[in-house]
Amino acid sequence: MARFDGLSAVLLNCSLVHEAKNSHTRRLLNRVRGIMVTEGVDVEMIHMLEHQIGFGMVPDTTTIGDERDDWPGIHEKIMDAEILVIGTPIWLGVKSSVATLAIERLYAYSGEKNEHGQYLYYGKTGGCVVTGNEDGVKACSMETLYALSHIGYTIPPQADCGWLGEIGPGPSYGDEIEGSAVPAGYDSEFTNKNATIMAWNLMHTAKMLADQGGFPVGGNVADTWQDVTNAADQDPDAD
Amino acid sequence: MARFDGLSAVLLNCSLVHEAKNSHTRRLLNRVRGIMVTEGVDVEMIHMLEHQIGFGMVPDTTTIGDERDDWPGIHEKIMDAEILVIGTPIWLGVKSSVATLAIERLYAYSGEKNEHGQYLYYGKTGGCVVTGNEDGVKACSMETLYALSHIGYTIPPQADCGWLGEIGPGPSYGDEIEGSAVPAGYDSEFTNKNATIMAWNLMHTAKMLADQGGFPVGGNVADTWQDVTNAADQDPDAD
Amino acid sequence: MARFDGLSAVLLNCSLVHEAKNSHTRRLLNRVRGIMVTEGVDVEMIHMLEHQIGFGMVPDTTTIGDERDDWPGIHEKIMDAEILVIGTPIWLGVKSSVATLAIERLYAYSGEKNEHGQYLYYGKTGGCVVTGNEDGVKACSMETLYALSHIGYTIPPQADCGWLGEIGPGPSYGDEIEGSAVPAGYDSEFTNKNATIMAWNLMHTAKMLADQGGFPVGGNVADTWQDVTNAADQDPDAD
């Protein structure tokens, strides 16, 4: 059995609930955190709405007039971690405004490079956790995982997990259900299995990348892509 | 510089154009193929519409009444390759019906497992190539890469590339432009850079996975997820 | 209470199931059909996979080499109807390949105009019906309704309905459930309410448009947009 000492993870909860302890998404994130901590990963959970995060495509929104912006501190933690998990609730079938904001702020650093000249987030791995009332896990995961991949994260197999209630209004993840000893979703084998697979695949991928000092260098350095075997030199009209 | 002898790739062109040679998407796939072949990868390009592929969520649609189904043969090639690239045009902002069909047929095997008990496509890596008239590369990539990740593929950083014409009607990738010596898009540094990065990242990831005999085993075997540190055993209500 | 005699509707079932009677999506479409027929609408249900439909962005794929293409006949029926409902199952979170194919074939006529010079589908109204195992109604509806709107259909409020099973593997709409007298989803108040609202809103909108001879003309005729108050003449830099 692999062990993952030395790795670290940030779980970024993009719930619309103001206080961390009331977030439904946090409950499923907690399960992921539990697995990772048990396996030796150093995990920090951050609840976005307990911070003040500015809007804008800049690394620090105090440079565009905000009095305060907590994002640079959060970003530092994300940069120190090999793993990032974005947690989001679903509203109207899509990820939350807070999740969208987090991704915009990550993307605002996309001009920067790592020590190999690769985009900043190369060498890291990411996943997402989604909870909702009835519909939309895959739609939220698509957007979130694509964004992470686009900025440099490696996405393992089955890098998302989630829970949905039955169609129509109903309890959210972890809500008490009258007449049931088990809160909503807590006994979902499907959700627990997927959360387990996601957590392990993130740890495996983080370790695999860490063992070789990051994502392999070659062909993926923006400044020198023309010096390697490259697309511009290939014949698009070949048979 | 890494070399990639011994790896193989399938490039699956899901164009709506019946003859391979007339496909715009094929032109960009050709550039990706050129890079991979030069670096030692054994590449096969398959044009879906030169085959007869049945509809239905089964491995072989002759079992549900079709007279002929070429998918099982294509699937065998996909299973033999470490890399899969799905090429798709954009229509109305989304991937083609043929790309959707290809993904459905891949998914129809999702009950099967590999020799480690992981889902069938674990240990492989995937990307996508998108071409269109004006809009939709990211929307197509989101859906396509998510589907691949969901069934077991590892998705490298920046695993997609594409080309779009200017907004409004206009030439497709590789079309002749009056008064220009260069066909549409052939000199796009952006497209060529991204195609290069995608091709290399797929090769790096395939090699990384092949070097360890597939995606690491542990926590990601559906039948035994409860035997490892797992989500069901963690406290969702932890502080 | 409004009555809708004289209106007609096509319900286009884009199931992956070959025989109409085995389709889960058909069952929910049947409920929509029942409402419309009772209210005086002439309804035709078409099961795409009982026809042979070609791939390609042309009105008739026999012009690009197919031996047979049933789409032109289907398209004629769609043109004769004021209402179009697209029914689709969900696979991997998105609409079926057959639904994507149907939309591509609708779009292939997008160069044509109606008698007022508006795009061909102006004056018609559309909706969609989605059924799935666990997730994705809204994601399918987004793509489908957007496509219809883009080509000229008017989209009423709440123009979609659907059913989803609980998260994880389970029965599809209308499947027998052991120990239950009611097939899966048949007693879902949420689904029945939404199907009712969708059906009525499509009928209301169709009647409203029919009563004025189609969608109002003015500012929406591609050939003469510059002759009316238009965007090119407005100041983008106004305060």
Added chain:
Amino acid sequence: MARFDGLSAVLLNCSLVHEAKNSHTRRLLNRVRGIMVTEGVDVEMIHMLEHQIGFGMVPDTTTIGDERDDWPGIHEKIMDAEILVIGTPIWLGVKSSVATLAIERLYAYSGEKNEHGQYLYYGKTGGCVVTGNEDGVKACSMETLYALSHIGYTIPPQADCGWLGEIGPGPSYGDEIEGSAVPAGYDSEFTNKNATIMAWNLMHTAKMLADQGGFPVGGNVADTWQDVTNAADQDPDAD
């Protein structure tokens, strides 16, 4: 030619730019405003980031601890208008966090009803304006128009318009281009035509609905859906 005196519209700019005058999206919204004003519509443009808008699925976030929330005032203006246009930039292929926030806040009133017992936004019509660097107009429109339809808005044909620069980094809408007398996109016939059609179709639909006192009542009142011809009474297993 129709005239639209007596109608009113809110254009909600969900740009990430803090000051209205620097927003690229505003420039295209301005063109839409110009058309509407000329045709007699009373138009108010609101720049979301010049207000302080809280996060949370409640009508007023001061009830959940925020010191200030400008949304209730904005919402009142939206309720007074027959037309709503959401303007959004594209980041990473999707609509902005601010647009997502606006939609969440609209949705937070979704339990309320209008004077007919229909959902609150029935009788109104909506569209969207999207600007970006290179890709994503349709993806943003899909999500935005679906959300509006879901909460009660009627969506006219071709209810969106947008501008995109060429693929790769480049100017945004209205940016100066070296060597050109015309700012980026200002002479795009495609964008101007679509903005014109959208503006007119919103006005036509608003007038059509206003002329009959809102969206027709019948079958779309949540409390009484079982009293009309409804889905629960139809046979899902009909031939």
